[in-house]
Amino acid sequence: MSSPTPAASGNNKAQKSEGVWAASWRRLKADKVGMVSMAIVAVFLLMVIASASGLLAKNWQKEVGVPNAPPTFMGPAPAEATGVIAQPKGPNVDLSDIDPLAPKYKEWEERASQFKTEEVVKAETLPLGGDRLGRDVLAKVIKGAEVSILVGVLAAVVATIIGTVLGAISGFFGGKIGDFLEWLYNVFTAIPSILLIFAFAVIFGKGVMSVVMILGLAGWPGIYRLIRAEFMKHSVREYVRSAEAIGASRYSRMFKHILPNVSHVALVQLSLHVVSFIKSEVILSYLGLGVGVDQVSWGTMLSESQSELILGYWWQLAAVTALMAVFVTAFALFTDALRDALDPKLRGLE
Numbered sequence: 001m002s003s004p005t006p007a008a009s010g011n012n013k014a015q016k017s018e019g020v021w022a023a024s025w026r027r028l029k030a031d032k033v034g035m036v037s038m039a040i041v042a043v044f045l046l047m048v049i050a051s052a053s054g055l056l057a058k059n060w061q062k063e064v065g066v067p068n069a070p071p072t073f074m075g076p077a078p079a080e081a082t083g084v085i086a087q088p089k090g091p092n093v094d095l096s097d098i099d100p101l102a103p104k105y106k107e108w109e110e111r112a113s114q115f116k117t118e119e120v121v122k123a124e125t126l127p128l129g130g131d132r133l134g135r136d137v138l139a140k141v142i143k144g145a146e147v148s149i150l151v152g153v154l155a156a157v158v159a160t161i162i163g164t165v166l167g168a169i170s171g172f173f174g175g176k177i178g179d180f181l182e183w184l185y186n187v188f189t190a191i192p193s194i195l196l197i198f199a200f201a202v203i204f205g206k207g208v209m210s211v212v213m214i215l216g217l218a219g220w221p222g223i224y225r226l227i228r229a230e231f232m233k234h235s236v237r238e239y240v241r242s243a244e245a246i247g248a249s250r251y252s253r254m255f256k257h258i259l260p261n262v263s264h265v266a267l268v269q270l271s272l273h274v275v276s277f278i279k280s281e282v283i284l285s286y287l288g289l290g291v292g293v294d295q296v297s298w299g300t301m302l303s304e305s306q307s308e309l310i311l312g313y314w315w316q317l318a319a320v321t322a323l324m325a326v327f328v329t330a331f332a333l334f335t336d337a338l339r340d341a342l343d344p345k346l347r348g349l350e
Helices: 006-015 020-030 032-052 078-082 102-123 137-173 175-190 193-204 208-234 238-245 250-286 298-310 315-342 344-349
Strands: none
Touching (some): 020 315, 032 137, 137 175, 137 250, 193 250, 208 250, 298 315
16 A cells, blocks of 8 residues: 655645634734733733732832932932031030040941931932832832732632633523523622622722622623523534534533633633723722722722822822733733634634
């Protein structure tokens, strides 16, 4: 029996279909805006990891400068920074006979003046300025990014898991189970989302994990509705019927056959909810219902900057607004690119 010719082998390789994830990654790489946005998001995530591990913003609570120090990269002149004014010299009187420590006074005064000069010059070299307590705004905004982004990602994961599981059960099984879940969905959607969030805030209290649970429990209905519709549509398709015919269990058909084909919907909803929940955390913390007083987030920084702005201290507000705007915009653009890359309809047009 003759072996296949090289041309035939080349044709077999050419006819090999491209995987779903490989095709999605190829389309995502072709989107320049999406790739730049993904790189920006990756930088923020690395910053969050470094902050959580103590490599960045470790001493964000330390008072390193004068209160409300303006942004500067070079630091003020030593004479202006220290505020030490040369005292007029009095008569040169030898007090050694009266006070044995008199010879040491001048030496101690020079050391104290030098120490104060070095400390203040170092403290006031703050690229983004200082807050009302003299803390570095740059360190605060990095630590605040850790809390806000962590809350947004974890809350989105909780909401996506709840919405996907309940949507899969309702869409696949239907019947009384589906009716009960539909009733539960209608109850949650009948209540305005902001009132629902406030109600959960009263129950769970303050703290990072409390905010995660609040937003996760309030954010699953939208994901549930989309996943339920996808499962209802896919459960009657031929590939699912074929799996049923060969003896695949219900849960096997749900999570091994249907779920991979609707995973793009869950992933896109996950990324969309990250942006939404970051904004929600900012609002909750701004209203005093978010993280605790011993922590900092973008929301608490915005709340602090409200009183500072009245006095003309704008740099904390500018810093947190700029970083939040960059991250939210980049994540939104990355979400759009990811949605286009994972859309099955676009795969059929290629």
